[in-house]
Amino acid sequence: MPFSLPIDAEANALLDRDPLAVLVGLTLDQQITMEKAFTSPWVLAQRLGHEPTATELADFDPDALIAIFAEPPALHRFPKAMAVRVQEVCRVLVDQYDGDAAALWRGVPTGAELYKRIFALPGFGKQKAQIFVALLGKQYNVQPEGWREAAGAYGEVDAFKSVADIVDDESLAKVRANKKAAKAEARAAKGA
Template structure:
């Protein structure tokens, strides 16, 4: 039995006060083996509406299916058909497992080619927040909003705070905000983020 990684994502799952109402959606999650920012690995859910439990469980499910925790180099060189088969196992971590497997593999290849397979170099070697944001935004599956949220997550939850990180993270860098996964620390903050998501959804339909 493989123990699930201890991560911000794992803690958020246990902050959920009502298991029966996963009503909001997340576009990405973070895969990390411990609470150190050096071990964080981006894991995109590629903009598809995945319930937050499924999103946060996806990295752990991948570890469980492979039988060990893979690194970027392993996934980059994995046989594409075999990786698709892993992603297609039930429950599927994505509505389109073949596309998701390809996206994850593409991301891992970028990590290998640009950062020697070490995702932490994206931010530890960035001279400032603007550069860190730019590097994250260049990753497959990471648009502007997702990149800002990820940068805010690094700053708020993992103390990765290069100069100007809050400005680069936009509204998600606001210390008092409850806009995203970066702001969830307990059931109360989770509910505040839910309210914000629901308001934004209602406004988009108005």
């Protein structure tokens, strides 16, 4: 199934063909909209003049990469921190997966192992790792045994809890409604 977030068609096409773009998008998916996070890999490629490799980003001059992330409109609300984070993730890809983002999940035997590999990435806590497992399972057909369990609630059919379930404007609206309800519930629990 082609990646089909309600974003620019060229950004979706990049997410479709480039596993690194998906990983960068998910790395950036915090404290900004999903649309911004998953469009930013395409904007980064435009600014570089080509689609970068993990090796290129891992070896990039850190200050120059920060400047590219910070160029208006910034690729993230916190361009310095996220440029550093993307570079850290790419260094792990180079050190452990020969610079191949898809090697992170290619041939993984179980959902638990997939979760473990993703959780080990810089900046990937439990929730983000579960979302990525769900995204890979639901949108990229990466479905090792136990992947839904490893993804937790994000792996459920029609969960509408994360980017893993977004395929059009309607599913985006459902995810947004669920996130809004979860935040309201959390606020109510704090007040109780």
